[in-house]
Amino acid sequence: MRGERATLGKSLLDVQRELHIRATYIAAIESGDLSAFEAASFVAGYVRSYARYLGMDPDWSYAKFCAETGFAISSDLQRSTTSSPRIGAQPSTGDFSQGLLARTKMAEEPDPFWRRLDPVAMGSTAVMILLIAGLGFGGWTVLREVQRVNLAPADQPPSVLSDLDPITSGAAPRMAAIEEPSLRVGEARNTSNTNAQGVVRNYRPEALETPVVVSRDGPIAAINPRESEPSLDNSGISSAIEMALAEASTSAVSGESVRVTHDxxxxxEILAVRPSWIRVRAADGTVLFEKVLDAGERFRVPPSESPATLRAGNSGSVYMLVDGQPFGPTAPGAQVVDQIALSPEAVSERFTLADLSDDQALREFVNVAEAGTDALTQTD
Structure with missing residues (x-):
């Protein structure tokens, strides 16, 4: 066979490419090496195919190969190849099952589907599905929370705090509730009836039923036309007109404005003659002011229905001014005082007028304040 292949000028790779048989099997057939074959059932087919390719008799070549290599198949297989089948004879099922197929090694049956499943792959797939489902549910939950609108019911329905119509009530109310956002610092103290936060009731002066008007001239009924006669002197008339115009302009500038409310x-005010820390709280506990006042610095207490309270350190340097009159100090020495009512009546009752001779710094600040007030009055 090797000689025939050489005569045809074919290499092992050419035979492999044309017969689709491995070159190692071709070389094993030519050398008679049976150990190169994985299964003995393929040897006969390979030998006959290779002999047919070289133009040799397949049966003679196979018999020669078996004689040289000692290769032999089962007796049943030899009997089936040598004996010709009878015409019209059908092989029985038992003979067929116990014949060639029973003694020839066949391909193994494929494993069932469940045996080919990998537990690791199934676990990874399950974890991936759970992760995707968790991310989807989390995103959907966040989207619902973002789009949700919560409406909280009010603790107390809105109501009219005061009636400001002077026609129906006769006069405007003396006090009105005004809510200042700048003073809404913290939650007010809880009461049994209200739950307001940071509400300061500022003072409003009561309106007068009749405006107070300062008349510039006397009543018209007091004019007696018989007491004065028309003068024929034109110079007197012009001087009288000039005097009337001067009086009118003077009275318009210096006259009092019409007052429609009570004082x-x-x-x-709180005055610090030396650096002092103070804290002013409203009646509901809201902090209105907290700072370290420098020497000569003042803080005007906003008027309210309920007086504010003062807590101060360095009490010997803190005074109260009521309409410019100094009262105090809050306490002698450098102490911490608390719960000092800042209404005019409470300050006047609790403290006495400050003695300017006892505190040089207080005297200087009061003199400066009075001088500034006098200068402002002269300028006006």
Whole structure:
């Protein structure tokens, strides 16, 4: 066979490419090496195919190969190849099952589907599905929370705090509730009836039923036309006109404006003659002011229905001014005082007028304040 292949000028690779048989099997057939074959059932087919390719008799070549290599198949297989089948004879099922197929090694049956499943791959797939489902559910939950609108019911329905119509009520109310956002610092103290936060009731002066008007001239009924006669002197008439115009301009500038409200309560101020820390709280506990006042610095207490309270350190340097009159100090020495009512009546009752001779710094600040007030009055 090797000689025939050489005569045809074919290499092992050419035979492999044309017969689709491995070159190692071709070389094993030519050398008679049976150990190169994986299964003995393929040897006969390979030998006959290779002999047919070289133009040799397949049966003679196979018999020669078996004689040289000692290769032999089962007797049943030899009997089936040598004996010709009878015409019209059908092989029985038992003979067929116990014949060639029973003694020839066949391909193994494929494993069932469940045996080919990998537990690791199934676990990874399950984890991936759970992760995708968790991410989807989390995103859907976040989207619902973002789009949700919560409406909280009010603790107390809105109501009219005061009636400001002077026609129906006769006069405007003395006090009105005004809510200042700048003073809404923290939650107010809880009461049994209300739950307001940071509400400061500022003072409003009561309106007068009849405006107070300062008349510039006397009543018309007091004019007696018989007491004065028309003068024929034109110079006197012109001088009288000039005097009337001068009086009118003077009275318009210096005259008092029409007042329609009563005077408000006296103003209360806090004066520090030396650096002092103070804290002013409203009646509901809201912090209105907290700072370290420098020497000569003042803080005007906003008027309210309920007086504010003062807590101060370095009490010997803190005074109260009621309409410019100094009262105090809050306490002698450098102490911490608390719960000092800052209404004009409470300050006047609790403290006495400050003695300017006892505190040089207080005297200087009061003199400066009075001088500034006098200068402002002269300028006006």
């Amino acid at each position: 408000g309560p006296p103003e209360v």
